[in-house]
Amino acid sequence: xxxxxxxxxxxxxxxxxxxxxxxxxxxxxxxxxxxxxxxxxxxxxxxxxxxxxxxxxxxxxxxxxxxxxxxxxxxxxxxxxxxxxxxxxxxxxxxxxxxxxxxxxxxxxxxxxxxxxxxxxxxxxxxxxxxxxxxxxxxxxxxxxxxxxxxxxxxxxxxxxxxxxxxxxxxxxxxxxxxxxxxxxxxxxxxxxxxxxxxxxxxxxxxxxxxxxxxxxxxxxxxxxxxxxxxxx
Numbered sequence: 001x002x003x004x005x006x007x008x009x010x011x012x013x014x015x016x017x018x019x020x021x022x023x024x025x026x027x028x029x030x031x032x033x034x035x036x037x038x039x040x041x042x043x044x045x046x047x048x049x050x051x052x053x054x055x056x057x058x059x060x061x062x063x064x065x066x067x068x069x070x071x072x073x074x075x076x077x078x079x080x081x082x083x084x085x086x087x088x089x090x091x092x093x094x095x096x097x098x099x100x101x102x103x104x105x106x107x108x109x110x111x112x113x114x115x116x117x118x119x120x121x122x123x124x125x126x127x128x129x130x131x132x133x134x135x136x137x138x139x140x141x142x143x144x145x146x147x148x149x150x151x152x153x154x155x156x157x158x159x160x161x162x163x164x165x166x167x168x169x170x171x172x173x174x175x176x177x178x179x180x181x182x183x184x185x186x187x188x189x190x191x192x193x194x195x196x197x198x199x200x201x202x203x204x205x206x207x208x209x210x211x212x213x214x215x216x217x218x219x220x221x222x223x224x225x226x227x228x229x230x231x232x233x
Contacts, residue, residue, distance in 0.1 A: 006210060007057060011065045014049040015072040017042055022073060022121060023080075026110055034187040044195040047159060048203055050132055051152045051196075056210045058218030059137035066129045070122070077118065080111045120170025128163025132156060137220040145219065148207065149200050156196045164188040 025039035046069070054062040084107060092103050136155040143151065168185045176184065196203075211217050 004057065004061075004214065004216070006214060007053075007061065010049060010053055011068055014046055014053070014065050015069040017045045017049065018069045018125070019073055019076045021046070022076070023111065031191070034191065035184075036188060036191060040188065040191055040195070044160075044192045044199075046129070047132055047156055047192070047196055048199055050129055050159075051136055051155065051203060052206050052210065054133045054136045055140065055148065055151075055207050056214060056216060056218070059133055059220045059223060061218075062133040062137070063130070066126070066133065069129075070126060073122070073125070077113055081113065084108055084112055117171045120167045123170060124163045124167035127166055128159040131162055132159025134223065135159070138223045141219050141221050141223055145217070148204060152200060152203055153193075153197050157193050160192045160196075161189050164192070 021039040021043040024042065025037040027038040028035055029038050029040075030036075031040070050062060050066070053065050084104070088101075088104050132155045135158055136151050139151040139154060164185050168181060168188065172181055172184070
């Protein structure tokens, strides 16, 4: 009988990757001549995990993981924001900062969330992750479970494209010149998509190992225009 014993661990890793990505995204790094948030090294893992969850457990379970990740992120943001407004102790970070006001400023600079960036991040996450999962599930049914590499890369190109476009446009439209904004969107999209493409062999290992371990391989025939039988091999 099929099990879901590894599903909780995958969802925990998915949610943790999402929350940590949003925290470290404040730092900008230079990679191959591109200026990118530090989160580009971790956030694509959420798409890889999303692909694994959809491929093994189906769209319904992947959708559940996406909502759990969203709720975890909301909780993290609320907790960090509460920590920022609580009064600081007079001796906080004594010897490192001149006083509690400077320490609070540093806290806000690193962990604080601008409402506009937060809204853009939440919207981009939901749109990108749901699109990625839906496209992958539909392609799996349409291809009868063949060509995993094609399904993961295609769904990532669409999901990451929407994610990058919504987040950067929502966060920086009117602040960055249009050419710079377009360049930033393209850079993030290509980097994150290329990241997952390079991780395809690992995705294959994870998917095949989980299918054997769980005794599970869900097809979302209801999402396909041409429902059919099980994979042809």
